[in-house]
Amino acid sequence: MPLSSQALPIARPVAGDATGNPPPKPLINLLRGWPAPSLLPVAQLQAATATLLTDPSIVVGSLQYGPDPGFQPLREQLAGYLSRTFAAYHAPNDVERICITGGASQNAACVLQSFTDPSYTVCVWMSAPCYFLMCPIFEDAGFAGRLRAVPEDDQGTDLEALERGFQEFATSPPSGPTLKSHLSPQRKAYRHIVYVVPTSSNPSGVTMSVVRRERLVRLARKYDALLIADDVYDFLQWDVSPADVDADPVVQQSHVALPPPLPRLVDVDRMLPRDDDESGEGGDRFGNAISNGSFSKIVAPGLRTGWVEATPAFAYGLAQTGSTKSGGAPSQFSAATISVLMRTGELDRSLREVVRPALQRRHRLLIQAYEKHLSPFLELGCGGFPTSASPVRTVFGGYFVWLKLRRPDMSAAVVAKRALARENLVIAGGPLFEVKGDEASARFDDRIRLCFSWEDEAKLEEGVERLGRVLRNWDEPCEADTAPTGAGDFK
Template structure:
């Protein structure tokens, strides 16, 4: 609205408003829409991101807006519209836009650290992102009362989605290698019969850990033995810094137990609302044959045509490299600031990729209380109990280094340290 108001004032004050109006008066409908735009106001939010003024909020797991490839998206959109006059605006195919699926299969097959196998188009289903895919899996593969497993801790929004489907949730412990396979096996031997396990095997949210190859093999073996699906949220697979992580869990799957989720939110832009499911062709057919996919004409057809063009123009791979370099720089800046301002008061492992630092205070303190005081100092984060229903992580917090510029990251850590050194009673 600020831009519109400025636009109005410019034409009014410069005496050019009458000439501008005459142009639109030739089309009464357009003119009335224009007048409405000048006066309309909205109190509704524009973005999910909601940060109080003056706060450096290191809790949001969002990419940096400055790094969104706006010009590349403009270029690919104009290129696509230059030859595709109507197809992109029609109902799409249930599985997704065919040319895009083929392009995506080739792209994923060529990416270091994604899969050791050639990926085929019948292994992919286009989604509106990982969150929508999780909800879709719950709809197609579960009924109310089923048991599902999640890591403890885990991405906090997932539990809300599972509960909305009236599913029973059981936590499985994590360790320095991600999901604790021994704890999982113990629970299964006691008779637990899950419909599926939700895991973030690569650059885990919130802990940042990555599951080693041998653990991935054991996990899939347990899924085969105890007959449950693995929903692998692999949206951080491409955000690695120096060495690529172990490949997708699907590389270890021979019996159709793994459903891998990918997303362009982390490697392109979240507003595109575009992602994919990578799985066994029989499971892909379950998604493709669903009433939702058929009636909706696929998911996010128009955006698929744009990203198809973008990949075809070789614009995506270079952008991913830019993200890897920039996020490594920001993680290094945050690491230096944490060492400078917290000395030996905290423990953490420098991330090898992803979005997060998972920080433990050596002398136990309640990070929920820490959060309330921290906001008074102009900084925020996500406390450990955000990601669990136990008290195991009360002394932990998660910091994100992707949203803010390096100078702001340093200032945010500095503000956090002021709360800590001022000796507030946080235990």
């Protein structure tokens, strides 16, 4: 069973023992990047499936094998929804740019099957710190030992470092005869793969600047790279203002509108005119960036449904992946259920009135707890409150905050061990987010990631307070320093 799907162990309070020792503390997990159960739209899904199963016009199609690109009504609804959301960037309402997937992770595997060739594709470049569960997906596709870390700053991926990496392989020929000659003309193999989370990156929370997005697309065109952009948090953004510092965390806004979004990399790739030397082999047809979307964070992970937006040629080629054609489109019934949510407006209503308000409030609770208990020991990377007295607003989103240890003699790995041993608290130490096989290029043992989406709100401050105690008592000896954390059991 994969670690990410294991059930969370439950610590049950028991009476103190005969020696008078207090009962163990309940487990608090600030590692798990799942939506809280209270954010799952159970009633809306019940209504949607009831509608679906009683509508003779769509019930059979939802229960049968589907067309290769996915459930057509959902493709149409997504094309319209994305066109409206990204209207400032002239996103077209074009169903041919949409391919339904089995979620962002499953789709990454399909992209690698259809648009890479381990004998031709040189490397997978990962913005670091990275979403660590992507590493096994790339390894399974034949790139074990060829994952490369690209450092990140507060504007996003370091493009100078990325180009230096590209240039190392600019003159090297392919390692051998192609393994996938069958890909043409519906698909192609790219020379490089670049994996990024441009908006509210996991784990750092950094959002890539528009200028850097444009430069990244230019680089991808120049070196025949495909940008796989996990756009899973674009709809989970909210305003943060100075007023939030003193806001009552119990009071929840009735609705939270989505702030004006930045252009996705796929928008940039579509809008930027190509120079003659940027066309490449099929570059203008297949493009150099895709938007890898998912309903896991905005509806429910168990639906295992997502989408890709790309050029029509890329979307069609992706739909020709063997496992997709054999299965008759992934997640057909789930896709049909989500299409009902979109058609009735329930998806947008849930995001506006439940999910974004809850995440905004949880983020505020965590930051207030950080300022109270952790600020002497940890530096907040991004996502804090504006410090100016002016009415400046900023935008934050996603599930995580990324913190840096202030004391150089502290180790995130040891902090995680002590937190579990002393406080029954699970946190994510920075080494978890190093690129597998290239850890030396970007080390993070001075970093900690805290998730505010999973635990109940009452446990968020308690978890931060427990972590504060670990750090305050750092100089006390602890036998847990050499014990394994078992943190993998809590993902």
